[in-house]
Amino acid sequence: MEGDKVQVSIRVRPLIQREKDAGDTINWKYDKNLIQAYNPETKCLTGQPYTFDGIFHDKVDTAEVYHQVVSPIVEKSLQGYNGTVLCYGQTSSGKTHTLYGTEKEDGIISLTAKHLFQLINGDETRTYYIRVGLLEVYNEKVSDLLNNGSHVEIKDKNGVAFPHDLKELEVFNSQEMLSAAKTVQAKRKIGETQMNKESSRSHTIVRILIESVPNDNEEE
Ligand code: ADP
Ligand code: MG
Numbered sequence: 340m341e342g343d344k345v346q347v348s349i350r351v352r353p354l355i356q357r358e359k360d361a362g363d364t365i366n367w368k369y370d371k372n373l374i375q376a377y378n379p380e381t382k383c384l385t386g387q388p389y390t391f392d393g394i395f396h397d398k399v400d401t402a403e404v405y406h407q408v409v410s411p412i413v414e415k416s417l418q419g420y421n422g423t424v425l426c427y428g429q430t431s432s433g434k435t436h437t438l439y440g441t442e443k444e445d446g447i448i449s450l451t452a453k454h455l456f457q458l459i460n461g462d463e464t465r466t467y468y469i470r471v472g473l474l475e476v477y478n479e480k481v482s483d484l485l486n487n488g489s490h491v492e493i494k495d496k497n498g499v500a501f502p503h504d505l506k507e508l509e510v511f512n513s514q515e516m517l518s519a520a521k522t523v524q525a526k527r528k529i530g531e532t533q534m535n536k537e538s539s540r541s542h543t544i545v546r547i548l549i550e551s552v553p554n555d556n557e558e559e
Contacts, residue, residue: 348393352433405450448520452513468550470507471519477541
C-alpha cells in the first residue's frame with residue numbers, strides 16, 4: 340500500500356572549509372538513484388553501486404529535499420496517515436543543517452511547519468488542532484523535553500509503541516511550532532565528539548499530532 344511505503348534518499352553535502360583545507364574530495368559518483376564509491380587516484384569506481392529512492396547532489400537546497408521527500412508525507416498526514424521522517428547519518432554528515440536550517444535557509448522542520456499550517460489554513464471544510472511533543476532518546480533513556488526532561492515510559496498498544504503521558508503543547512501557527520521544536524536543540528544533551536563540536540549523541544523526536552473535525556456547513 341502506498342501509505343506504508345518506506346523510502347530512503349541520500350543527501351550529499353558539499354565539502355566544508357575544514358575538509359577543503361585538508362584537500363579532501365567527494366569520493367562518490369552518483370546520479371538520481373545510484374551511488375558508487377570512486378577512487379580519485381585511479382579514477383575508477385570501486386565497490387558495488389547502491390540504489391536509493393533519491394540522491395540529492397551537493398548543490399541541491401533543503402527546499403528541494405523537502406519538496407521531494409517530506410512534502411508528500413505532510414500531505415498524507417492531513418488525510419489521517421501516520422508519517423515519519425527520519426534523518427540518519429554519521430556525525431557531521433549534515434543532519435542538523437538539513438533539519439534546522441541556517442539563518443539563510445529554512446530547514447526541514449521549519450518547512451514542515453509552514454507547509455502544514457498553509458494546508459490547514461487553506462482548508463475551510465475542517466477545523467484542525469495541532470499539538471507538538473518533544474522527546475529525547477539518549478543512552479537508551481527516553482525523556483520529555485517539554486517536561487523538564489522527565490522520564491517517559493514507552494508503552495505498547497496493539498503492537499504500536501507510543502510515549503506514555505508525554506507533555507504536549509498546542510500550537511496555532513508555524514512560528515509556535517518552530518519555536519517549540521527549537522527548544523529541543525537548546526535542551527539536548529550534547530556529547531561532544533571529535534568530528535564536530537556541535538554534535539551530540541542524542542536523538543530527538545518532534546512529534547506532531549493532528550486532529551480535525553468537519554466544520555458545520557449549515558450556517559445559521
Ligand atoms: P550532523 O548534524 O549530521 O552532525 P551538521 O548538520 O552539523 O552534521 O553538518 C556538518 C557541517 O557541514 C556543518 O558545518 C554544516 O554547516 C555543514 N553542512 C551540512 N550540510 C550542508 C549543506 N547541505 N550545505 C552546506 N553546508 C552543509
Ligand atoms: Mg547534528
